[in-house]
Amino acid sequence: MSNSWPSGVGRLVLPEVDSTNAQAARMAQDLSGPYWIMALRQTKGRGRRGRDWHDPQGNFAATYVSRPGGAVEQVAQRSFVAALAVHDALVDVTARPGSFALKWPNDVLLNGGKLVGILLESIGQGAQVGHLAVGIGVNLLHAPEGEGGALRPVSLLSETGISVTPDEFLDALAPAFAKWENQLVTFGFAPIRQAWLNKAARLGERIVARTVHDSHEGTFEGIDATGALLLRTAQGRRIIPAADVFF
CATH class of the missing domain: 2.30.30.100 (SH3 type barrels.)
Known part of the structure; x- marks a missing residue:
């Protein structure tokens, strides 16, 4: 764990799990504070709309689980927090700020290809969300096969030649996420919105x-x-x- 790890945030690294979001759901009620759950391998990773998320060894798969409070619409804005945090972490580990862009609603692109997927799932019932799981997958070493009509998947290694371990990436991501989460809680969505737009792919196109x-x-x-x-x-x-x- 790095010296910049955010205070009060837990960390669990598992050798293998079905999915980190599923693990977050199993653990949520016993957590006293926010937690990062990372797996070195997922066997049943999920993407948006129930799609499979392929997760070869060496790629990054983690979930941030917390109890944010507020209405569902406000809680969902954590997808923008997550995208900004992942962007900052990628810049931190590569020193290449011009290579990354954000694709609505919650993807991160590298050189125009899909590098990152983000999946939000609520844990609870009714209008108020009990816990929120923010699942993040990053193609650090390997890119899966592309799907028809979708952006080409890319990996950090293939596009930049830079090799980053999941642990190293989590050390960069956790403080970046804490920074943007604090921005949202303190100042609302407006600064998050503007920061996201500054990095948005295909704006005006x-x-x-x-x-x-x-x-x-x-x-x-x-x-x-x-x-x-x-x-x-x-x-x-x-x-x-x-x-x-x-x-």
Whole structure:
């Protein structure tokens, strides 16, 4: 554990687990404070919308579990906190700030390819979230096979030649996450929103946003005060709370 590890945050490293988010759900009720749970290997990693997340040995798989409080909409803004924290950690371990960008809603890109996936899952019922699990997967050494229509997966090693261990990455990520979490709690979403927009991929360009039922093409104008996508289409501006984005 590094000297910059945030005070009051626990750390658990497992050799193998089904998924770190699932482990967080099992542990949540017994935790007295926030915790990082990292696994050197996941056997059933998950991505958004129930997709499989492939996790070869040497890649990063971890979950930050906490009890943030507040309404579901506010809790969900931790996806932007996580993206900014991962961005900062990547810059820290590579010294290449211009190589990374943030893709709405919660991916981190390296040289235009998908490097990082982030998955938020609530642990609890009703309008108030009991605990929140923020799962983060980073292709440190290996990139999985690409899917049709999706961005090409990349690894940190293949794109930069830099080899980083999961432990080293967690040492960089935990203090970065604590910094942005403190920003959100202290000042609200506005500074998080602006910082995210400063690093956003394809801002002002044409994108496609696909929801469960519809597909919308237009100019990516930013995100609103809640984090929803702002898309200027031929029919006018649309505010899209949840979708998959394609370039």
